[in-house]
Structure formats: C-alpha cells, structure tokens
Amino acid sequence: MCAQELVLKQRTQILHALCCSGSSEHLEQVLDILLAQGELTWEDYQNTQVPVSALYTKARHLLDLVYTKGVDTCRHFLAALKQVLPEELGEGLSFSGCCSHLEEKDECQNTSAHTLFTQRPVLVCKLQGRIEDVLQTLVSSGHFSSADCNEVLLPLYTPSQQARRLLDHVRAKGESAVNSLLQYVQQKQEFGSSLKLEESSLSKEFIRYQKKLSSSLSAQSCFLSTYGRTSHMPLDDIYTEGLLELAHDSADVHGSLSLEDIVGAVGTVNEEADTVLVSGEAGSGKSTLLQRLHLLWAQGAALQNFLLLFPFSCRGLNSEHRELSVQELLFQHCCWPDREQDEIFQFIQDHPHLILFTFDGLDELKQSFSDEYRICCPTQRVPVHILLFNLIQGSLMKGVQKVVTSRPEAVGPVLRTHFRKEVFLKGFSPSGIDCFVKKHHKDPSVAAKVLESLQSNTALLGLCHSPVLCWIVSQCHKELLGCGEGSPQTMTDVYLMILQHFLQHQSSTKYTTGSTWLQEHKETVLRLGHLAFGGIKTSCYVFSGTELETSGLTEKDVSLGFLIQSRDLSFAQNKCFEFLHVTLQCFFAALYVVVSNNTDQSMIQKLFELRDMRETNQSSICFMTCLPSSEKPEQASETTAETPNLQITATFVSGLLSQRHQSLWIPCCPSAVMKKRTRQVWRYLSKGMQKHFKSIPQPVEGEKKSMHAMPGFVWLIKCIYEMQESQIAKDVMSKLEVDHLKLTYCNIGPVECTALAYVLRHLKNPVGLQLDNNSVGDVGVEQLLPCMHICNSLYLRNNNITDEGICKLISKGIQCENFRKIALFNNKLTDACTLHFSHLLKTKQDFLSIRLGNNNITAEGAKHLAEGLKVNHSLQYLGLWGNKLGDPGAEALASALESSNTLVWLSLVGNGVGSVGACALANIIKNSASLEELWLTENCITRPGVECLIEALQHNTNVKSVWLRNNDLTLEEVEEMAQREPRLIF
Numbered sequence: 001m002c003a004q005e006l007v008l009k010q011r012t013q014i015l016h017a018l019c020c021s022g023s024s025e026h027l028e029q030v031l032d033i034l035l036a037q038g039e040l041t042w043e044d045y046q047n048t049q050v051p052v053s054a055l056y057t058k059a060r061h062l063l064d065l066v067y068t069k070g071v072d073t074c075r076h077f078l079a080a081l082k083q084v085l086p087e088e089l090g091e092g093l094s095f096s097g098c099c100s101h102l103e104e105k106d107e108c109q110n111t112s113a114h115t116l117f118t119q120r121p122v123l124v125c126k127l128q129g130r131i132e133d134v135l136q137t138l139v140s141s142g143h144f145s146s147a148d149c150n151e152v153l154l155p156l157y158t159p160s161q162q163a164r165r166l167l168d169h170v171r172a173k174g175e176s177a178v179n180s181l182l183q184y185v186q187q188k189q190e191f192g193s194s195l196k197l198e199e200s201s202l203s204k205e206f207i208r209y210q211k212k213l214s215s216s217l218s219a220q221s222c223f224l225s226t227y228g229r230t231s232h233m234p235l236d237d238i239y240t241e242g243l244l245e246l247a248h249d250s251a252d253v254h255g256s257l258s259l260e261d262i263v264g265a266v267g268t269v270n271e272e273a274d275t276v277l278v279s280g281e282a283g284s285g286k287s288t289l290l291q292r293l294h295l296l297w298a299q300g301a302a303l304q305n306f307l308l309l310f311p312f313s314c315r316g317l318n319s320e321h322r323e324l325s326v327q328e329l330l331f332q333h334c335c336w337p338d339r340e341q342d343e344i345f346q347f348i349q350d351h352p353h354l355i356l357f358t359f360d361g362l363d364e365l366k367q368s369f370s371d372e373y374r375i376c377c378p379t380q381r382v383p384v385h386i387l388l389f390n391l392i393q394g395s396l397m398k399g400v401q402k403v404v405t406s407r408p409e410a411v412g413p414v415l416r417t418h419f420r421k422e423v424f425l426k427g428f429s430p431s432g433i434d435c436f437v438k439k440h441h442k443d444p445s446v447a448a449k450v451l452e453s454l455q456s457n458t459a460l461l462g463l464c465h466s467p468v469l470c471w472i473v474s475q476c477h478k479e480l481l482g483c484g485e486g487s488p489q490t491m492t493d494v495y496l497m498i499l500q501h502f503l504q505h506q507s508s509t510k511y512t513t514g515s516t517w518l519q520e521h522k523e524t525v526l527r528l529g530h531l532a533f534g535g536i537k538t539s540c541y542v543f544s545g546t547e548l549e550t551s552g553l554t555e556k557d558v559s560l561g562f563l564i565q566s567r568d569l570s571f572a573q574n575k576c577f578e579f580l581h582v583t584l585q586c587f588f589a590a591l592y593v594v595v596s597n598n599t600d601q602s603m604i605q606k607l608f609e610l611r612d613m614r615e616t617n618q619s620s621i622c623f624m625t626c627l628p629s630s631e632k633p634e635q636a637s638e639t640t641a642e643t644p645n646l647q648i649t650a651t652f653v654s655g656l657l658s659q660r661h662q663s664l665w666i667p668c669c670p671s672a673v674m675k676k677r678t679r680q681v682w683r684y685l686s687k688g689m690q691k692h693f694k695s696i697p698q699p700v701e702g703e704k705k706s707m708h709a710m711p712g713f714v715w716l717i718k719c720i721y722e723m724q725e726s727q728i729a730k731d732v733m734s735k736l737e738v739d740h741l742k743l744t745y746c747n748i749g750p751v752e753c754t755a756l757a758y759v760l761r762h763l764k765n766p767v768g769l770q771l772d773n774n775s776v777g778d779v780g781v782e783q784l785l786p787c788m789h790i791c792n793s794l795y796l797r798n799n800n801i802t803d804e805g806i807c808k809l810i811s812k813g814i815q816c817e818n819f820r821k822i823a824l825f826n827n828k829l830t831d832a833c834t835l836h837f838s839h840l841l842k843t844k845q846d847f848l849s850i851r852l853g854n855n856n857i858t859a860e861g862a863k864h865l866a867e868g869l870k871v872n873h874s875l876q877y878l879g880l881w882g883n884k885l886g887d888p889g890a891e892a893l894a895s896a897l898e899s900s901n902t903l904v905w906l907s908l909v910g911n912g913v914g915s916v917g918a919c920a921l922a923n924i925i926k927n928s929a930s931l932e933e934l935w936l937t938e939n940c941i942t943r944p945g946v947e948c949l950i951e952a953l954q955h956n957t958n959v960k961s962v963w964l965r966n967n968d969l970t971l972e973e974v975e976e977m978a979q980r981e982p983r984l985i986f
C-alpha cells in the first residue's frame, strides 16, 4: 500500500495518535519536521496553525494537506509521525515499508532564515530552558522590543511553544535577527555539533537509556542488604510502612504521609527550593525508604511523572576523589548511556522537572555543607561534594527535584534554608511492628510468639519502634524466646544478642553460659572492633581489602556476616566492604573501646567530652583534634556530621560497661581495667549532667524554675539508662532543682521515655514534665509510668496517644499523690478515655486541671466526664475545645458543674454547642462562685443563647470574661450586646 493510501486508510488512528493526549505538542513536532524538510511551506504551516482552531481541526487540516501534496509528502509525514510517536506506532499503526524510500531533499538555498527552517526541530528542543537568555540577547542587540518578549513569553505557552514562537518572531524580524540568534546558538558549546542531531535517534536512545537505568535500579534495590548472607529477603516482601510526618505543621495533612507525598506539593515551606529533606534517627529506615522509592519507580508503580531517577549514596560519593561535571556524575555513578550521551544529558537539562535525584545519608558525607563555592555550569568539573551542595541549593540543575536523607543532627540552619520541606521518618508505629514481625516470620506461630514476648517486655517493644532494632529482634527470635527472665532491656542488650547470634551461627560448639562465647571469639571481635573504631573516628564506612588486612581480619572473620560487600561502589575497581548497618559499626567500635588492651586511656574521655563541645556550639571537632593530621577530615563549615555516630558509640560504651555485662568481660579483660573504665564513664556522665544543670537560668521572680533540655540531655540520660546503674541516676538527679522540665520537640519516642523515667524517678522534688510535640505514643506513656509519682503535671500535646495509653496512665496517676494536672490536646482520644477521666475525678479530690482539646470526644464522652465532675471538689481548669460535644454535651457538663465551687476556667471553643448549649451553660454562671472565664468562641450561638448568658451574668460579679468570637450574630447584635454586657468578648 502506498503512503498516500495509508494516510487515507488510517486517518482515524493517526488523528487519535496525534491528538489523544490533549496537547498540541505531537502535532507541532510533526509540523516542525515537515517544515524542516521543506515538505510544508511557511504558508502551509500558518494555515494549519490557525490559533483559534481546535486541535483535531488542525490535525485534520494537516492530513488533508499532506494527502493533496501527494505520495512523497505523505511518506515524509508518516516518517515524521513515526519519529515523534515511536511507541504509539508500535502498537496501533503500521507503516512498514512506506517510509523506507525517503530521500533527503537537496536544498540549495543557503540563507540564515532557511537554517531556521531546516534546523527547526533541533532548535525548538535546544532553546527550551534558555528562552529568557536568548530574548535578553535579542533585546541587547536591538532586534527585539519588550513587547516582542512578552508575546513569546505568554504564560499560556508551554516551553516548546515559547521556543517556536521565538523562532517565528525572529524569522519575521529579518536576516540580522536570525543571524543574532544563530550566533547565540553557536556560542553555546553544548549546541555545537548537536545541531545536526537527528531527533529520532534521541527519542529511541532516550527510551533505551531509561530502560537501562530502571533495570539497574530494580536490580540494586530488590533485596535488603541487612539480610546479607543469612537470607535473601525481597524488599517487596518485607517492606513495612514507617511513620512519615511533616516537620512543620500543615493544615492539609493529618497523620502519616505517603511515599508519593515526599515529592508532592504537600507541606511545602519554600516554593523556590527543589530539595526535600527526609530526616530520621539512626536505623529509622531512611535508606530503606529510598530503596523502596527506587524500586517502585523502576517497577513503574510510583513517581511515574519522573522520566529518569538518579540514585546516589553519600557513602559511595566519599570514595570519589576525582573532579567531575554533573554529566559525569550522573552517567558514571548511576548508569552509562551506550550512545548519544550528550544528547541525553541535554534532554535532562532541558526537562529538569522530569528528573529526580536522590542522595542517601548526607550525614555520612565527609565534608560538611558549605555554600561558599557556587557553580551553575553543568559542564564544569569540581570535587563531588561541591557538585552535591550546588545541586541541593539549586544553583546547578535548577528544577530537578531532589530527595536527601540525613540524621537530623547533621543538618545545620544554613543548609535547612535550601529545603522545600522537611519530612521526619519516625520508624515503625505499633501496628508497623506487628506487621514487620509477621512479614519476617512466615510461620505465624513464631510471629505470634515474638509479638507476645514483645508485649510482655515494653522496654523492648519501645526499642522495636526503630526498624533496625525490630529487624535484630526478629532475626534473633530464638535467642529472644529462650532468654526467659533476662530478656533484653536496652539497646546494648539487643546488639549483644545479634553478636551472639552471628558468632554462634558460625560456630560448631554450643555454649551454655554467656561468658564463653565471647571469650572464644574475642580476637575476632577485636579485629572487627579495630576496623569499626578506625572508621568511626574518621567517618569512614566503606573499607578496602587493604584496610581489612591492616585490622588483621581473616576470611573467616568476614564470613561471619557482620561485613557485607558494598554495593554503592560500582565504579570501584576492587571489592569493598561495609558493616551490615552503621549502628553495628558503632557497636563494634564500642566493643573495641571497652575490651581492647590497646586503647588509649583518653579514648573514653574524648568520646564523652565531644558532647560538651557541641553543647557549647563549637563546631570544631574535639575528637578529631586528637587524631594524626592524615586522618582528619576537612574542616567542617557547618555541623560535625560524624558526631551522631560517635554519640551512638559512647552510648554503647556505657551499656557495655554496665554491671550486668561484667561477667562477659571477666574472662577477656583484667577486672581492674574494666572497673577503671566504668568509673571513668560514670564520672563523665555525672559531669555532663551537672554542667547541663548549671546552665539553667535562674527564674525571674514569681516564676517557676524551668529547664529546657538541650539534645545533649537526652543523650546523657540514654547513656545512664544503658548503664542500668540506678546509683548514678540517683546521684545525678538529686542535684537537679527545677520545678518544670521542658522537653518539647526533642524527638522523644518510647525509648527516650524509658530512659527519662529511669532517671526522673530519682528527683527529689516533684516537677511539671512537658513533652509536647514528640512521638511518645501509647508505648512511651507506659514507659513513663515509673516516674509518674514525681510529676505534678504532665503535658503531652501532639504525641499520638490513644485511649489505650490513657487507660494505663490514669490507673497509675490515681495512685500518685503529686499528680494534679494533665494536658493532652491534639492526640487521638475518643469517648472511651472519658470513662478513665471520670474515674480520676471521682477518686482524686485534689486534681486541678484536665485539658483534652482537639481530640474526638462527643456528647457521650461529656456525659461520662459529667459523672465524675458531679462528685469532684477540686477541678479548676477544664479544656475541651475542638471536640464534638454539641448541645447535649454542653447540657451534661452544665448540669454537673453548676454547683462547682472550684472551677475557674472552662473552654468549650469549637464544639457546636449552639444557643441551647449556651443557655444550659448560663446556669454555671448563675450558680458558680468560682468561675472566672468561659470560652465559647466558634459555637454557632445565636441571639437567644447570648441573651441567656447576659441574664446569668447579672447574677454573677465573679466572672471576668465570656468569649463569644465567631458565633452566628450580626454586627448590630454584637454592638448592642457588647454595650449591655462589657464582659462579653466578641
């Protein structure tokens, strides 16, 4: 069949292929090609591109046109179509044979204006992303006015349409303007020879490259590395959703974010920035989350608006010592295009919004962030960390979206200004732990036993919110289920369990007592410890064969499974190794510090004093000053990225020196040395705490003495907890004299709650404990119970607490003499919790304040509360704003409180109580001798409701204000009533 017949026969399919996307882009590309080939004249082009015509009309016009022009034009048309829509044509349309006899038209016209035609498709592609620059050149050369520029830049045009309008305008301006444009193009090095590029080869090569990149990503990310040699666990089988929250409150998000939300618009705080930060503690699952994103993209299951995804690991980038350009970075570190490298890179530059870069573990990068050295040229070669910083800031490859992961401590204020938003990864939720354990153990009876043992050991359950610890616990289920009374309580216990698990897995001997297994493997542990410690000191997480040899590691040591082969270093010539997880490296480093006879005595001092340096905000690296200069990393410009791992190491040192583990060391180490090391750690912890307490400012007269904890405080209490030495907790805490302890926004989860309770229970005097805006959760609440007796007030705003947590909290609180106030707004409470509060009110006749704002309490809950309020003679403050009490709820509360002689403050803001509710509440005003403030803002109250309140106020001089803002009243009503009763606040 000839081309002309084909155009006629397949008219419907061709029309559909050109227009079904709704965008005119495909049609315009075909027109560009035909214009370039001289198959269409400028007049033909203009007749087709009549601005007011619909897309289908234009396409039909083109089909008619090429048909009437004859078989040759039809052949060129079909070839152009195939070039623009190769995929489409593979499926629906077949033109085989008809495009094969294309002959290049020998054009001998040689004017510049003619070049605009012949090169049109390439110029359209190349000019995108540079339009403003070109326009500036044309304005400077006097060829364009600002009105011309505005016409080109009309916002309704897509970037490619802007490029076409630019070419058309330039053509209309004459030869000189055309020359000026072509000169501009020639000057740009990257245009050069690529002007001769065949568009068809780019699209084909691009698709080939995309496939290569996605299959390599799929291969890299389909298994989890922690399962290393023990088993191959497909990510799809084990991946469990973690808790993802925005760092900044956002009205449009409640609860956890989805993976796609990470790159979505939700929670954006800086519109100008292209980089999203995912931050989370060690082992919270940041790398795994990125791995999941990569896999989903490669499988075509998510992020499909990105055509290319380039994954980087900062750990891998540390080993790149060459200077690279962006192009080299992308192609050499991620995926090499077999052909058309420059064109593919040009495409990336021209379509930044279709590209995603991910950078895992910014905290592991040896150089700290600095924005001193700015570059914007993608072909400029610079050290890789400078490339990285410029990409993050957006001075390079503006518009490309980037996702960066890091521990929170490693991100300083300057770097933070470059983020579009920050998302916290908070590890597993309680149901996540459940789900993970069930996925890990295919045998449901084993999973059930593991979960049961976690429920009976809530300290361990708290630890399992961290995915890496949940993995260890699941991996060591045999040890866990067999350990009876000595079930792990601390992070150190859990890591000792995995140590024992791996060592015994390889050993033929079965040990019966704890001490023997370590003694047997002491040398191996020390060799691994030496390697780990050397790495932690210098922020090195990847080791060459030579480094393994220097630490004396044997093949057998390596085969134990603590070390795995690095996969980030595809460019490295030789095999490299890394620890299964960086926290395991910290653990081995700590083992080395504790057990080795060779460690410098001052090592412990350096580990613990590092803390002080950070607390006093000195960014110099104390620990590093002790190293030989060859081992020092570059001067940190902002934060010391390596500090978190030194801190974790120090925490493990505290745990390993605990009295509970002394029996492990007796056969390996002289006990005098161990005692000395223990005393040393004890001293530093004690000194650290005292220093912290001394920094508390003296209270202003009349105010309570309050301590706002610095992050170092949380770390110190975690070390004390790891030591499991109640004497040290007692010694330290007896010196703390404050009335209020504030730990808001301190990343307090269940693990930190365990440590807090461990030390706070030794305080001499009761305190107010403020833990607002953390991730305490029900498990954390349970962990706090041992220190409830010392809390006179507890503030737990925004902490994911449910009725279950409240049930435990109240049953303990009732027994605590000092406990008088509780604030729980913004949690997940429902009517079920009010039964417990009612019980509290009935039982504790000295309770002063209950604040339950922004939960899900309805009239039913109000009725339960009323039961308690009726018989309570102490409550002064009751806050229930932002619930759903309605008028029945208000009525129930009013009847319970009307005879209260203690209630001073009542807030029912935003509860839809209406006028009926307001009239009922007026009875409290009428009868109460204590009430001072009643808050009824946003309650749909109309005039009759306010009239009741006014009437009641005439009988009460004690009430100071009744807040009535945003109710259903007219301006005139407000004015009139405010005059009648000045205590009404509108």
Ligand SMILES: Nc1ncnc2c1ncn2[C@@H]1O[C@H](COP(=O)(O)OP(=O)(O)OP(=O)(O)O)[C@@H](O)[C@H]1O
Pocket: 224, 225, 226, 227, 238, 239, 240, 241, 242, 280, 281, 282, 283, 284, 285, 286, 287, 288, 289, 361, 406, 407, 436, 467, 468, 469, 471, 581, 582, 583
């Ligand atoms: N979402 C998840 N589903 C299943 N397992 C997970 C998940 N997240 C983490 N894990 C387990 O925890 C281990 C540690 O997680 P990961 O390395 O991702 O943490 P990280 O936050 O990147 O740690 P670090 O900051 O120390 O590098 C993983 O190797 C895996 O075994």
